[in-house]
Amino acid sequence: MKVKKKGFTLIELIAVMFIGTILGSLIISLYLSSNRMLVTSSTESILQDEGRIVLDAIENDLKVAKKDTIKKLPSGDFGVTFQDSSGKIFSYVADLSNKKLSKTKDNPGVEIATPTTNLEAFELSKVDNQYKLKIKLKKGEVEEEFISMITPRNSQGSL
Numbered sequence: 001m002k003v004k005k006k007g008f009t010l011i012e013l014i015a016v017m018f019i020g021t022i023l024g025s026l027i028i029s030l031y032l033s034s035n036r037m038l039v040t041s042s043t044e045s046i047l048q049d050e051g052r053i054v055l056d057a058i059e060n061d062l063k064v065a066k067k068d069t070i071k072k073l074p075s076g077d078f079g080v081t082f083q084d085s086s087g088k089i090f091s092y093v094a095d096l097s098n099k100k101l102s103k104t105k106d107n108p109g110v111e112i113a114t115p116t117t118n119l120e121a122f123e124l125s126k127v128d129n130q131y132k133l134k135i136k137l138k139k140g141e142v143e144e145e146f147i148s149m150i151t152p153r154n155s156q157g158s159l
Helices: 010-063
Strands: 078-083 090-094 100-105 110-116 117-126 128-139 144-149
Touching: 010 078, 010 090, 010 110, 010 128, 010 144, 078 117, 090 117, 100 117, 117 144
Parallel strands: none
Antiparallel strands: 078 090, 090 100, 100 110, 117 128, 128 144
């Protein structure tokens, strides 16, 4: 009589290990790519919120600034200075080396707010009686650019 042995052959074990390795690597790959997409979309959302807040703050300040007080910062610096209705001088100063945008009050400028620490670029130009504000925020590999046209409520300013 022939006795039947119970168990698996070496070839069956190798085949199962090979299939298990392939399935495991696919699952890990899927997990890592979905995690990367989640981090990227979360970072995009944060930068979009931050950009909206920064633009709203600058727009509101420039809309109510006194006539002819909106000016670019001196050459070499990025930002804008303006005078509010009470005569106080404010500035938004872009420190591109530290990726920081600060709002300062008076001269030389006491920092009163830091709307962002992810600043990549800051541009302000005058187009007719409007100001074109362009900022770029970057965090890691994610970059967001924002452009706004601002019309001061007081007829016009100078740049």
